[in-house]
Amino acid sequence: MLLEGKNAIVTGGSQGIGTAASLELAGEGANVCLTYRRHEKEALEVVERIEKMGRKAICVACDIAVFQEAEAAVNAAVEAFGRIDILVNNAGMNWDGVCWKMSEEQWDRVLAVNLKGYFNFTRHTAPLFKEQKYGKIVNVTSINGLRGKFGQTNYSASKAGIVGYTKAVAKELGAFGVNVNAVAPGLIETAMLKNSEAREKIIDLAMGEMALKRLGKPEDLAAVIAFLASDKARHITGEVIKVDGGQYI
Numbered sequence: 001m002l003l004e005g006k007n008a009i010v011t012g013g014s015q016g017i018g019t020a021a022s023l024e025l026a027g028e029g030a031n032v033c034l035t036y037r038r039h040e041k042e043a044l045e046v047v048e049r050i051e052k053m054g055r056k057a058i059c060v061a062c063d064i065a066v067f068q069e070a071e072a073a074v075n076a077a078v079e080a081f082g083r084i085d086i087l088v089n090n091a092g093m094n095w096d097g098v099c100w101k102m103s104e105e106q107w108d109r110v111l112a113v114n115l116k117g118y119f120n121f122t123r124h125t126a127p128l129f130k131e132q133k134y135g136k137i138v139n140v141t142s143i144n145g146l147r148g149k150f151g152q153t154n155y156s157a158s159k160a161g162i163v164g165y166t167k168a169v170a171k172e173l174g175a176f177g178v179n180v181n182a183v184a185p186g187l188i189e190t191a192m193l194k195n196s197e198a199r200e201k202i203i204d205l206a207m208g209e210m211a212l213k214r215l216g217k218p219e220d221l222a223a224v225i226a227f228l229a230s231d232k233a234r235h236i237t238g239e240v241i242k243v244d245g246g247q248y249i
Contacts (some may be wrong), residue, residue, distance in 0.1 A: 015042055078128070135176075146160070
């Protein structure tokens with residue numbers, strides 16, 4: 001197993017990509033602390049599934065945009081596991097609208113969650129990684145942070161910010177043996193997509209762009225996250241890996 005004896009934090013682990021990443025990391029041998037904001041029942045179910053694999057797991061309620069709540073979540077993980085080896089910054093949100101109609105609240109909240117939230121967790125784990133001379137950070141961005149998307153100026157800006165943030169943090173922590181990378185999904189089959197009133201239209205548009213002509217699953221992204229969190233990727237840092245079925249090209 002790639003991650004035997006490692007301990008991970010996954011933000012937004014109660015559903016979608018976060019759940020798949022939590023289960024994939026556990027399947028590769030890691031203990032997992034997952035955060036959630038609203039979906040406690042789902043988070044507890046993920047914890048139960050991980051424990052059935054023979055791994056340790058906890059879930060922590062946390063608004064990742066709040067600095068002190070991120071600190072408390074990291075402290076809870078350290079208390080539960082003794083140390084942290086892996087951070088997966090995954091939790092995020094969208095609140096769409098064209099720029100001439102977007103409210104200040106829409107802009108501020110999406111940037112606070114999608115960008116500041118990543119800083120908050122990195123800020124509280126980076127000193128631990130520095131001290132132990134080891135750590136893996138995997139940030140979930142989006143191909144829409146690389147190309148922009150109509151009606152998503154706030155989301156695209158936040159995800160583009162993660163790209164620059166990933167590269168800067170990789171430079172800052174590289175001397176301490178810490179790898180920092182990002183994955184950029186295209187359209188992924190998540191609960192958000194399933195519940196969308198425009199689901200079929202969204203899928204049709206994405207399929208028209210995809211080289212592979214298949215809809216991505218959370219597990220497709222989770223496998224790449226687990227690889228980047230492992231020592232198999234020890235000489236990769238500052239990279240953004242697209243997991244999009246060729247949608248970007």
